[in-house]
Amino acid sequence: MQAWALNDASTARAQAAVARAIGAIGRAPFAAEALSGLHAAFGAASWSVYRLRRDAPPTLHLSASRGVPDTTAACFSIYRDEGLYRGDSSFQAVQALPQPGAAVMLRMRAEEAPSADHRDAIYRRHGISERLSVACLEDGGALLAVNLYCHAPAQGFAAGTVEGFGLTAATLLAAVRRHLDDEAALALPPPRRERLRQRCAQLTERELDVLEALLDGLTYDGIAARLGLSVATVKTYRARAFERLGLHFRSQLFAAFVPPGA
Structure with missing residues (x-):
């Protein structure tokens, strides 16, 4: 007891x-x-x-x-x-x-x-x-x-x-x-970061940062400036994140996570 x-x-x-x-x-x-x-x-x-x-x-x-x-x-x-x-x-x-x-x-x-x-x-x-x-x-x-x-x-x-x-x-x-x-x-869709996590729980915080920046329309240079990283490091995070998500092109990322008409 x-x-x-x-x-x-x-x-x-x-x-x-x-x-x-x-x-x-x-x-x-x-x-x-x-x-x-x-x-x-x-x-x-x-x-x-x-x-x-x-x-x-x-x-x-x-x-x-x-x-x-x-x-x-x-x-x-x-x-x-x-x-x-x-x-x-x-x-x-x-x-x-x-x-x-x-x-x-x-x-x-x-x-x-x-x-x-x-x-x-x-x-x-x-x-x-x-x-x-x-x-x-x-x-x-x-x-x-x-x-x-x-x-x-x-x-x-x-x-x-x-x-x-x-x-x-x-x-x-x-x-x-x-x-x-x-x-x-x-009936609101979950925040973008949460939807990314729901798609792949193994995404790291930095990979999520890079994916969100890509969805914001930033270039590699822009992402590097936002996150305080080198362009090479940004590309590495992007490659790892895309591999986890099974994506090959930025257009696939937008198709999966940007609502039509947004």
């Missing part, structure tokens, strides 16, 4: 984290801004929000990392593409609820992952030591999960932060749902 003493300081940090998430609702940098508060309050180095469905692959709605390499999209791709979600029993407590709507808090250490493949491919490979989640069933049977991750060298979330998360988890879940609802209503 686990027990935690109530702590006014941890409660205040948790409330501040949720307030920051609420303040970021409807804004493009929601994932990063919300994580900054979650990191300060709970020590979360990354987080993700996804939906699990009974008859379809899961959907990643947002994710971000702070202080560690951002492997959230890559982890989710493994989870989805290798079918790990099909054997994911870690949300059974939520799926067993008789009615949708109630929020459930879950805590899972790396060694408690539902299968060896899940543990090794996601947690061990990417240095994730623990997951702290709040989830709920939705009308129609989908499950919405908000997941915070603790990364090595930390062994897990501190007891005080877990207690604080429990006090505010339902409000955080409501804030995330509101943000997702607002995004769906606006």
